[in-house]
Amino acid sequence: MKNFFDKFGEAQKLNLFIGDFVSEITGFPKRVELADMIIFDIKQSAKGYIKNRDSFSDVAQAYLDAVISSKNSLLKQIREIFDMKHYKNVDIYDNIFELDYFKTIMTMNYDIVLEKLYPNYINTITPTKNNFSEDEKINFYKIMGDICNPEDLFITSQDVRKLKVLNFYDSFFEQICTELKSRPTLFLGVELKDPDFIDMLDFIMKKAGKIEQPMYIVSSTSVIDNKVSEVINKYNLKLTVFDEVEFLDGVKNLLQKEDSDKLEKKLVR
Structure with missing residues (x-):
């Protein structure tokens, strides 16, 4: 080094x-871990539209497209994930x-x-x-x-x-x-x-x-x-x-x- x-x-x-x-x-959490956290809320039928499950951006987009909840709710959920973590x-x-x-x-x-x-x-x-x-x-x-x-x-x-x-x-x-x-x-x-x-x-x-x-x-x-x-x-x-x-x-x-x-x-x- x-x-x-x-x-x-x-x-x-x-x-x-x-x-x-x-x-x-x-x-x-890493980005792929964030994707794993929210993918469970997506119905199986909608998961097929996810282009790449390793992509947090793609999973988040599928979450909104499947009308799981509003974008504000998704942002709040992600923020809470980080708020629960400690240094x-x-x-x-x-x-x-x-x-x-x-x-x-x-x-x-x-x-x-x-x-x-x-x-x-x-x-x-x-x-x-x-x-x-x-x-x-x-x-x-x-x-x-x-x-x-x-x-x-x-x-x-x-x-x-x-x-x-x-x-x-x-x-x-x-x-x-x-x-x-x-x-x-x-x-x-x-x-x-x-x-x-x-x-x-x-x-x-x-x-x-x-x-x-x-x-x-x-x-x-x-x-x-x-x-x-x-x-x-x-x-x-x-x-x-x-x-x-x-x-x-x-x-x-x-x-x-x-x-x-x-x-x-x-x-x-």
């Missing part, structure tokens, strides 16, 4: 895209901020751990709230919006289509593209089996055009189908199949080594 950060100079900042795995270890382990975020390698953080996760526990470190940006920070705070892009604001939350496949095609959201995605072109990007703990992630990744990369900065994916899931392989190869993403826990332990060890080196320098003086 240490060799990964050795690729960059001390002054080099990175973009960090955090995936489902990070949400899971901090105590919140299980936030060491990863402590390490991320202490490491000080990252200029921006991006995610498709719905949890609000960063907003609740680290408000002084981040500037939250959503598709409808484009308050880009010019100070030392880390710009935190929540691609699927804010779970606390129904008007700024994207869950169904129809929501995602609007997100992609409406000019209103152009500035949000253009800024993400600018970040990707400005510095290397690390995708950490993303679920390659999640069609929603692959679809959004393909959309953003296509919108960005040529990106000369390197992009790395660290995930415990390997490439499992042609669509994933196609996207990874098309945009020259460098995939490392690596256990995320070990990678994060490596981050912690790197921090401890840096602290030890600093202490040693002080003692030498």
Whole structure:
């Protein structure tokens, strides 16, 4: 893991895209788990219309199309799922901020751990709230919006289509593209089996055009189908199949080594 950060100079900042795995270890459900939670309410006859059961957006759309309840009720149900969860382990975020390698953080996760526990470190940006920070705070892009604001939350496949095609959201995605072109990007703990992630990744990369900065994916899931392989190869993403826990332990060890080196320098003086 240490060799990964050795690729960059001390002054080099990175973009960090955090995936489902990070949400899971901090105590919140992954997108596929959200899909499993609401699919039980859909009648068997309507389940046949779900394009991909691994897609939370497709399942949520089928839920509404089957008129199980209103969209507001579905949003309330999802919000309650997150409200019932508790922060299980936030060491990863402590390490991320202490490491000080990252200029921006991006995610498709719905949890609000960063907003609740680290408000002084981040500037939250959503598709409808484009308050880009010019100070030392880390710009935190929540691609699927804010779970606390129904008007700024994207869950169904129809929501995602609007997100992609409406000019209103152009500035949000253009800024993400600018970040990707400005510095290397690390995708950490993303679920390659999640069609929603692959679809959004393909959309953003296509919108960005040529990106000369390197992009790395660290995930415990390997490439499992042609669509994933196609996207990874098309945009020259460098995939490392690596256990995320070990990678994060490596981050912690790197921090401890840096602290030890600093202490040693002080003692030498």
